[in-house]
Amino acid sequence: MNELRIGVFVCKCGSNIAGFIDVPAVAEYAKGLPGVVFARHNLYSCSESGTQTIKDSIREHNLNRVVVAACTPRTHEPVFRAACEDEGLNQFLFEFVNIREHCSWVHMQERELATQKAKELVRMGVARVALLEPGEMTEVEVIPSALVIGGGISGITAATALGSMGLKVILAEREKELGGMLNDLYKLYPTGEDAREFLDKRIKTLKKFKNVEILTSSEIKDIEGYIGNYNVIIKEGKKEKDYKVGTIILATGALTYKPKKVSKGKSLFNYDGKNVITQIQLENRLIKGLKEKKVVMIQCAGSRVPERIYCSRICCMTAIKNGMLLKKANKDAEVTILYRDLQTYGTDYEDELREAKKAGVKFIRYSKEKPPSVDKKKKFVSVHHELLGRNIEIPFDLVVLSTPLIAHSDVKKLSQKLKVPVDEHGFFLEAHVKLRPLEFATDGVFICGCAHWPADITESISQALGATSKAAIPLLNLKVTVEPIISYVDEEKCTGCGICEENCPYAAITKDPETKKAKVTEVICKGCGICASNCPEQAIDIKHYKDEQFSAQLKAAFEEVKT
Amino acid sequence: MSRFQYPTNTRTIRVLCTGQVDPTYLLKAFKHGADGVMVIGCRLGECHYITGNLHARWKVDLTKRMIEKIGMSTERLEMRFISSAEGTKYIEAVKEFTDKVKSLGPTPIKSKEKGEKIKRAIDSLISTASGYRIRAVVAKIQKMMEEGNVYNEKIPQEEIEKIIEDTVNTEFVRQSILLCLRENTSSCVKLSEKINVSPDIVLSHLSHLRKNNLIDVDRVEERVPLYKVL
Numbered sequence: 204m205n206e207l208r209i210g211v212f213v214c215k216c217g218s219n220i221a222g223f224i225d226v227p228a229v230a231e232y233a234k235g236l237p238g239v240v241f242a243r244h245n246l247y248s249c250s251e252s253g254t255q256t257i258k259d260s261i262r263e264h265n266l267n268r269v270v271v272a273a274c275t276p277r278t279h280e281p282v283f284r285a286a287c288e289d290e291g292l293n294q295f296l297f298e299f300v301n302i303r304e305h306c307s308w309v310h311m312q313e314r315e316l317a318t319q320k321a322k323e324l325v326r327m328g329v330a331r332v333a334l335l336e337p338g339e340m341t342e343v344e345v346i347p348s349a350l351v352i353g354g355g356i357s358g359i360t361a362a363t364a365l366g367s368m369g370l371k372v373i374l375a376e377r378e379k380e381l382g383g384m385l386n387d388l389y390k391l392y393p394t395g396e397d398a399r400e401f402l403d404k405r406i407k408t409l410k411k412f413k414n415v416e417i418l419t420s421s422e423i424k425d426i427e428g429y430i431g432n433y434n435v436i437i438k439e440g441k442k443e444k445d446y447k448v449g450t451i452i453l454a455t456g457a458l459t460y461k462p463k464k465v466s467k468g469k470s471l472f473n474y475d476g477k478n479v480i481t482q483i484q485l486e487n488r489l490i491k492g493l494k495e496k497k498v499v500m501i502q503c504a505g506s507r508v509p510e511r512i513y514c515s516r517i518c519c520m521t522a523i524k525n526g527m528l529l530k531k532a533n534k535d536a537e538v539t540i541l542y543r544d545l546q547t548y549g550t551d552y553e554d555e556l557r558e559a560k561k562a563g564v565k566f567i568r569y570s571k572e573k574p575p576s577v578d579k580k581k582k583f584v585s586v587h588h589e590l591l592g593r594n595i596e597i598p599f600d601l602v603v604l605s606t607p608l609i610a611h612s613d614v615k616k617l618s619q620k621l622k623v624p625v626d627e628h629g630f631f632l633e634a635h636v637k638l639r640p641l642e643f644a645t646d647g648v649f650i651c652g653c654a655h656w657p658a659d660i661t662e663s664i665s666q667a668l669g670a671t672s673k674a675a676i677p678l679l680n681l682k683v684t685v686e687p688i689i690s691y692v693d694e695e696k697c698t699g700c701g702i703c704e705e706n707c708p709y710a711a712i713t714k715d716p717e718t719k720k721a722k723v724t725e726v727i728c729k730g731c732g733i734c735a736s737n738c739p740e741q742a743i744d745i746k747h748y749k750d751e752q753f754s755a756q757l758k759a760a761f762e763e764v765k766t
Numbered sequence: 767m768s769r770f771q772y773p774t775n776t777r778t779i780r781v782l783c784t785g786q787v788d789p790t791y792l793l794k795a796f797k798h799g800a801d802g803v804m805v806i807g808c809r810l811g812e813c814h815y816i817t818g819n820l821h822a823r824w825k826v827d828l829t830k831r832m833i834e835k836i837g838m839s840t841e842r843l844e845m846r847f848i849s850s851a852e853g854t855k856y857i858e859a860v861k862e863f864t865d866k867v868k869s870l871g872p873t874p875i876k877s878k879e880k881g882e883k884i885k886r887a888i889d890s891l892i893s894t895a896s897g898y899r900i901r902a903v904v905a906k907i908q909k910m911m912e913e914g915n916v917y918n919e920k921i922p923q924e925e926i927e928k929i930i931e932d933t934v935n936t937e938f939v940r941q942s943i944l945l946c947l948r949e950n951t952s953s954c955v956k957l958s959e960k961i962n963v964s965p966d967i968v969l970s971h972l973s974h975l976r977k978n979n980l981i982d983v984d985r986v987e988e989r990v991p992l993y994k995v996l
């Protein structure tokens with residue numbers, strides 16, 4: 204191998220790093236590390252002049268490895284990798300050391316110790332960079348069509364947006380009709396629009412696009428492949444059809460929780476589906492016209508409890524909306540909303556709450572410890588009034604439970620087919636709430652709407668548009684580049700035992716029928732490393748995260764320091 | 767970013783997913799002088815690569831068993847399941863763990879009397895963790911557990927633990943013997959003293975290793991056979 208010529212650039216990040224760490228001392232220290240031929244500090248390494256300095260130094264000092272100790276690779280790795288490539292240095296010979304999030308920002312009161320730690324982090328980075336190997340991005344061709352699973356408002360929005368870009372779209376809905384939960388709703392907050400009209404308008408627009416194929420009564424039978432090249436089998440009624448798509452948007456929505464009806468025992472707030480119903484059942488009755496005058500609504504019915512700790516977000520506004528509608532339809536109606544906390548976020552929603560109070564909807568707070576009880580014989584709801592400090596009884600004709608949105612019971616099946624995770628409640632889990640929203644670790648699959656978390660229509664539409672633009676990028680580029688962080692098998696060591704194949708969550712490894720050795724399908728492999736840690740022969744390594752690279756880093760982490 | 771403060775004496779090593787965490791990495795960290803090692807993965811069932819943290823849990827478990835063998839506190843190794851959005855939980859976990867490790871004192875590796883011995887023992891553990899047998903057992907057992915679940919025939923936890931325990935015991939002794947013999951030819955009794963295992967057990971392993979052509983008798987001195995590695 205060529206002689207190592209490592210360059211280290213330590214960034215001040217203005218005062219973000221330099222304010223808490225002696226940056227010049229770290230750069231000075233780096234000069235003494237094995238293989239380092241050049242080290243300096245910069246004010247802002249990511250600035251135009253900062254990257255120029257890096258480029259100039261690569262040229263002048265003939266560097267063949269670069270370490271930047273700065274902020275987070277999440278945002279800045281591409282910048283420095285590009286600078287390396289500009290100077291003909293392979294981007295995988297670059298290592299990012301995070302001395303901001305991992306050091307200066309988290310040890311603001313300990314300048315000396317933080318400086319010490321920064322030196323050690325740089326030392327670990329230098330040890331690792333010395334062993335890095337050049338890699339090439341793989342380019343994959345993309346089939347310019349998308350599959351949208353679920354035809355609620357989220358799926359309709361996504362399919363329409365993709366359709367308007369001229370892309371081929373398959374929209375698969377398992378019910379007979381498009382529309383999802385909106386089919387059961389009456390009027391919509393915050394606009395007061397009629398749900399049916401709102402939905403019909405959007406379905407009509409969608410149907411104008413000839414490039415959108417709408418499949419109803421359709422189930423996803425099988426999905427295999429990877430970003431750019433998915434093979435999907437969809438069962439429409441009795442027919443099975445094959446499709447090839449490049450990206451997939453998940454818009455399978457949610458259900459409302461329906462308390463179990465128990466004949467003699469107890470059900471939640473004595474739910475019976477007749478006099479004690481859920482909000483969605485109320486919406487259905489409102490469509491037909493409601494006779495009952497005295498209505499008591501109970502919020503957080505089955506949510507923010509140990510089995511379902513989350514807030515379903517839409518129920519407060521739904522109760523306020525329906526309370527108002529009842530009052531508007533009949534001045535003599537008596538509407539009481541029993542709540543634990545009211546979530547009416549944003550200006551519009553808070554306005555609705557004020558309106559409802561003005562219109563005479565009564566709000567009474569209850570605590571989790573003293574929940575209301577529904578007496579169906581005497582026809583009153585009894586609740587501990589926190590301000591009065593005693594129980595009060597509210598007569599009713601109808602009790603409405605604001606039950607939460609819950610995930611479909613068969614969500615696991617879909618998550619397994621697509622190899623994307625769901626959280627403990629069955630909602631799909633995006634790669635990172637802030638850094639990679641609407642995406643999964645699996646490239647090419649995106650999420651929007653209530654499948655992701657309880658959301659109202661406004662939010663579902665925004666998410667659907669967000670997911671659409673993410674899903675459309677590869678479809679319009681007709682290609683994607685995939686990082687070569689994937690596993691590879693040392694055929695000399697491999698005995699063909701098949702353990703890796705059994706354990707790969709993506710089915711990226713198969714046994715080569717000829718050599719009888721494990722073989723990795725590179726574009727499918729995600730580089731998770733499960734095969735490597737399980738291979739009994741230690742025949743597998745992950746490119747860019749190799750065993751020896753970890754070992755070097757570990758060793759460097761604990762060396763006695765000479766400062 | 768919330769910029770929560772935490773102790774400076776921690777170093778992070780990034781893996782794409784805890785699924786790649788190999789017992790050998792954890793053992794190497796101890797060998798190089800870590801006072802404690804923490805593996806942090808996503809919440810159980812929420813691994814972004816689906817099954818990664820389930821695999822890691824087994825590996826951490828195995829490594830705990832191993833360090834216990836050589837008299838290191840298992841509390842020096844810990845796995846936590848925290849989502850990438852739970853910054854405060856991460857900080858708390860790191861703080862708690864550093865406090866715990868502090869109370870355990872510095873790693874025995876750094877002790878003047880025992881240090882070298884423990885280091886050698888860790889080397890034997892690393893060889894054990896690199897060996898076919900233990901790796902295959904751990905990989906297969908995961909599958910057995912899963913498939914057991916599919917057919918609803920759960921293999922009792924104790925049985926599984928026993929298989930792992932036995933394999934670790936056997937392999938650890940064998941690797942320790944090999945390590946000693948790599949340095950010097952030695953007799954059964956001497957080996958037994960060096961690795962703290964009774965002579966009859968050492969003898970049975972010696973004969974196994976000999977059968978597998980890993981060692982042989984070098985010479986016989988005063989009627990005592992001395993072994994060497996092949």
Ligand SMILES: Cc1cc2nc3c(=O)[nH]c(=O)nc-3n(C[C@H](O)[C@H](O)[C@H](O)COP(=O)(O)OP(=O)(O)OC[C@H]3O[C@@H](n4cnc5c(N)ncnc54)[C@H](O)[C@@H]3O)c2cc1C
Nearest residue numbers: 353355356357377383384391392455456457652653659660
């Ligand atoms: C009582 C109630 C009142 C509400 N009132 C309002 C309101 O006034 N204003 C407002 O903004 N929001 C309101 N909402 C929220 C609104 O209903 C949701 O935001 C919206 O329905 C979310 O749309 P979606 O497409 O994400 O999900 P959904 O509407 O649930 O649609 C998902 C679709 O996917 C289909 N699907 C599921 N699984 C599969 C599968 N495996 N294969 C194929 N298809 C599948 C389903 O059949 C369904 O058609 C209310 C909700 C409720 C429960």
Ligand code: SF4
Nearest residue numbers: 697698700701703738
């Ligand atoms: S687990 Fe290792 S030895 Fe077994 S088939 Fe896979 S690569 Fe080969």
Ligand code: SF4
Nearest residue numbers: 707728729731732734
């Ligand atoms: S790293 Fe291994 S286990 Fe993970 S996806 Fe690639 S081949 Fe499969």
Ligand code: FES
Nearest residue numbers: 783807808813818
């Ligand atoms: S991605 Fe697997 S543990 Fe986090």
